[in-house]
Amino acid sequence: MNPRPHVVVVGAGAFGTALATVVAETGESRVTLLARRDETVLDITTHHRNDVALPGIVLSAALEATTDRDILRHAPIVLFAMPSQAQREAARELAPHLMDGATVIVCAKGMEKASGRLLTDVLEEELPRQNIAVLSGPGFAADIARGLPTAMVIAAQTLEQAADLARALSGPTFRLYPSADRIGVQLGGALKNVLAIACGVVEGAGLGDSARAALISRGLAEMSRFVAAHGGDASTVSGLSGLGDLVLTGTSHQSRNLRFGIALGKQGNAHGWPGELVEGAFAAGVASKVAAELGVDMPITDAVAAIVDGKLDLTTAISALMTRPITREF
Numbered sequence: 568m569n570p571r572p573h574v575v576v577v578g579a580g581a582f583g584t585a586l587a588t589v590v591a592e593t594g595e596s597r598v599t600l601l602a603r604r605d606e607t608v609l610d611i612t613t614h615h616r617n618d619v620a621l622p623g624i625v626l627s628a629a630l631e632a633t634t635d636r637d638i639l640r641h642a643p644i645v646l647f648a649m650p651s652q653a654q655r656e657a658a659r660e661l662a663p664h665l666m667d668g669a670t671v672i673v674c675a676k677g678m679e680k681a682s683g684r685l686l687t688d689v690l691e692e693e694l695p696r697q698n699i700a701v702l703s704g705p706g707f708a709a710d711i712a713r714g715l716p717t718a719m720v721i722a723a724q725t726l727e728q729a730a731d732l733a734r735a736l737s738g739p740t741f742r743l744y745p746s747a748d749r750i751g752v753q754l755g756g757a758l759k760n761v762l763a764i765a766c767g768v769v770e771g772a773g774l775g776d777s778a779r780a781a782l783i784s785r786g787l788a789e790m791s792r793f794v795a796a797h798g799g800d801a802s803t804v805s806g807l808s809g810l811g812d813l814v815l816t817g818t819s820h821q822s823r824n825l826r827f828g829i830a831l832g833k834q835g836n837a838h839g840w841p842g843e844l845v846e847g848a849f850a851a852g853v854a855s856k857v858a859a860e861l862g863v864d865m866p867i868t869d870a871v872a873a874i875v876d877g878k879l880d881l882t883t884a885i886s887a888l889m890t891r892p893i894t895r896e897f
C-alpha cells in the first residue's frame with residue numbers, strides 16, 4: 568500500500584468529520600472530506616470547523632474538504648460515513664467516480680431497511696470493482712474529533728487487508744483493531760443501537776440499573792445468535808463492536824439511541840424528538856423481521872421494534888420479557 572495514501576471520507580456529518588480530522592491529524596495520509604454543501608466546505612477550509620456537525624470543535628488544519636466527486640478518482644481508501652439508509656444511494660451515485668480496486672469502508676451502523684440486507688452486501692452489489700470493509704465499535708464522534716483516546720474495529724475480507732487499513736488509519740488517539748469478520752463487526756454495530764434504545768426505555772421508565780445490566784447481557788446473547796445465523800463469528804460481539812459499543816451507548820447520555828429510548832420510556836412515544844439520527848429505530852424492525860425469517864429468537868429486539876412502531880406498550884413488553892419460559896442461560 569502507498570505509504571501516504573489519499574483517504575476520502577464521504578458524508579460530512581458528525582462521524583465523517585470526526586474520522587476525517589483524526590486521520591488527517593496523523594499526517595500519514597492526505598485526507599479529504601467530500602461534503603454535499605458548499606457552506607460545510609467553506610467552514611472547514613477557512614475556519615477548520617464544521618459547526619453544524621461538531622459545534623465548537625477545532626479540526627485538523629491538514630484536513631481538506633470539497634464537494635467535487637472527482638476527488639475520488641485517485642483515492643485508494645474511501646470511508647462511507649453517511650447513515651445506513653443512504654449507503655446504497657451514495658454508492659450508486661459515486662460508483663462512476665471511484666477508483667477500480669479502491670477499498671470502500673462502511674462506517675454506518677445498521678442494515679438496509681428495505682431489503683433486510685447487510686450493508687457490505689449492499690455495497691458489494693453496487694460496487695463490484697471495489698473491496699468492501701467495515702469500521703465499527705465504541706466511539707462518539709465528538710470524543711474522536713477532540714482527540715480523546717478511542718479504539719474501534721476494522722474488518723475486511725482478510726485479516727491482512729484489515730491490518731493494512733488499521734495501520735493506514737490509526738493514530739496516537741485513534742486505534743483500530745483488525746478483524747476478518749465483516750458480518751460480526753457490522754451486526755454488532757447495528758444491533759447495539761437497538762439495545763441502546765432498550766436501555767433508554769428502561770432508564771426513562773425508571774426500571775433500575777439491574778434491569779439495564781440484564782438487558783446488556785441478554786442483548787449480547789441475541790446479537791451472538793443473530794451473527795451466527797448470518798455466518799459470522801458469534802464471539803466477535805464480545806469485543807469492541809457489540810459489547811464495547813453497547814456498554815458505551817447503553818449508559819452514556821451522549822448516545823442518541825439511548826436518549827431516544829429514554830423519551831420512549833418516559834412518555835410512551837417519541838413525540839417532540841428533535842429529528843436527530845436514531846439508527847436503532849430503523850434497525851429494530853428490520854432485525855426483528857430477518858430474525859423471524861431465520862428462526863432466531865430475539866425477544867428484546869422484537870419488543871423494541873414493536874414499541875418504536877407504537878404496537879406495544881411498555882408494561883406489556885416488560886411482562887412478556889419477564890414471563891418467557893425459563894431456559895438455560897447459554
Ligand SMILES: NC(=O)C1=CN([C@@H]2O[C@H](COP(=O)(O)OP(=O)(O)OC[C@H]3O[C@@H](n4cnc5c(N)ncnc54)[C@H](OP(=O)(O)O)[C@@H]3O)[C@@H](O)[C@H]2O)C=CC1
Nearest residue numbers: 578579580581582603649650651653657675676707708844
Ligand atoms: N455520531 C457518532 O458518534 C457516530 C456515528 N456513527 C454512525 O455513522 C453514521 C452517520 O452518523 P452521523 O455522522 O452521526 O450522522 P449525521 O446526521 O451527523 O450526519 C449524516 C451525514 O450524512 C450525509 N449524507 C446523507 N446522505 C448522504 C448521501 N447520499 N451522500 C453523501 N452524504 C450523505 C449528510 O449530509 P448533509 O449534511 O449534506 O445532509 C450528513 O452530513 C450512522 O450510521 C451512525 O450510526 C458511528 C459511530 C459514532
Ligand SMILES: O=C(CO)COP(=O)(O)O
Nearest residue numbers: 704705706707822823824
Ligand atoms: O455509535 C455511536 C458511538 O459508538 C454513537 O451512538 P448514537 O448513534 O446512539 O449517538
